Amino acid sequence: MPDASSFSSSFSSFFDRAAGEWDERPTFRQLSAVPRRLLRAVPFRADQHWLDFGAGSGLLAAAIAPRVRRVTALDTSAQMLRVLDEKNVPRVRTLRADIFDGLPDSYDGVASCMALHHVADTASLLRVFHRHLKPGGLLALVDLYREDGSFHGDKLARDVCHFGFEPDALRALAQEAGFVDPHFEEILRLEKNEGRIYPLFLMQARKP
Ligand SMILES: C[S@@+](CC[C@H](N)C(=O)[O-])C[C@H]1O[C@@H](n2cnc3c(N)ncnc32)[C@H](O)[C@@H]1O
Numbered sequence: 001m002p003d004a005s006s007f008s009s010s011f012s013s014f015f016d017r018a019a020g021e022w023d024e025r026p027t028f029r030q031l032s033a034v035p036r037r038l039l040r041a042v043p044f045r046a047d048q049h050w051l052d053f054g055a056g057s058g059l060l061a062a063a064i065a066p067r068v069r070r071v072t073a074l075d076t077s078a079q080m081l082r083v084l085d086e087k088n089v090p091r092v093r094t095l096r097a098d099i100f101d102g103l104p105d106s107y108d109g110v111a112s113c114m115a116l117h118h119v120a121d122t123a124s125l126l127r128v129f130h131r132h133l134k135p136g137g138l139l140a141l142v143d144l145y146r147e148d149g150s151f152h153g154d155k156l157a158r159d160v161c162h163f164g165f166e167p168d169a170l171r172a173l174a175q176e177a178g179f180v181d182p183h184f185e186e187i188l189r190l191e192k193n194e195g196r197i198y199p200l201f202l203m204q205a206r207k208p
Contacts, residue, residue: 014159015056015079016077016080017079019056019077019080019082020079023057026192028057028059030190030191031188032059034060034113034142034187034188034200035059035060035063036063037187037188037202038064038140038202041187041204042140042204044109045068045108046067046068046069047068047069047108048068048069048108049068049070049071049072049105050064050068050070050071050107050109051072051103051107051109051132052071052072052074053074053099053112053115053129054075055073055074055075055080055084056077056080056084057083058073058084059113060112060142061073062084062087062089065090065092066090066091068108068109069091070091070093071091071093072093072105072107073094074094074097075094075095075096076096076097077096081094081095081096099119100125106132107133108133108138109133109138109139109140110137110138110140110141111141112140113142114143114144114200115143116162117143117144117160117161117162117163118158122170123176123177127177127178129177130177130178130179133207135207135208139203139205139207140202140203141202141204142188142200142202142203143164143201144165144190144198144199144201145165145167145198146163146164146166147164149163150193150196151163151193167184167201170182170203174205178208179205179206179207180207180208181206183203183204184201184203185201185202186199186200187202
């Protein structure tokens with residue numbers, strides 16, 4: 001595992017600074033509807049080990065944990081993971097690492113909420129997910145549909161790499177990475193910036 005100095009400093013510092021009041025942010029409050037819908041849509045099983053990529057303060061990890069054997073909550077931000085650790089959620093283990101620096105396990109599923117758009121190389125990220133999934137493993141990714149860049153006010157400070165995603169383009173990248181049956185549904189509509197609506201997708205796919 002890498003040491004702290006190898007993490008991108010501006011990146012970690014934005015999320016580290018935001019961690020203390022993350023769960024109070026208006027966007028996070030709206031996002032709290034995602035886990036209930038995810039649990040309805042994805043066939044979690046009690047014997048499974050899931051990875052929550054970019055887990056932050058644990059929005060998904062805490063919701064998935066009661067349904068599975070274990071959740072690894074992965075994040076580069078020490079402060080985000082500290083907030084999650086303080087929640088003492090049974091069956092959740094935090095792991096501070098950059099996903100591109102390697103993972104200690106293979107998983108039955110990878111879930112993620114609003115982290116994909118912070119990674120520049122989506123194709124490589126999908127290949128990493130694929131490599132660390134067991135055969136038959138599931139992908140359940142939540143992020144913004146393509147938007148005009150207005151969603152994040154301070155894009156540079158937050159290391160925003162993508163203004164959401166086009167389903168056709170993301171589907172093609174998932175298939176190139178080796179996933180089958182990638183499919184999309186709208187999971188939530190976020191309201192921000194004086195009533196503007198930003199829909200979020202759930203993309204599911206499977207490693208054969
Ligand atoms: C917008 S936050 C979302 C947090 C949480 N999933 C939520 O919905 O509240 C994105 C998170 O992804 C993490 N992240 C981004 N790139 C990462 C990487 N390469 N490896 C691990 N974590 C990463 C960030 O540190 C940040 O906590």
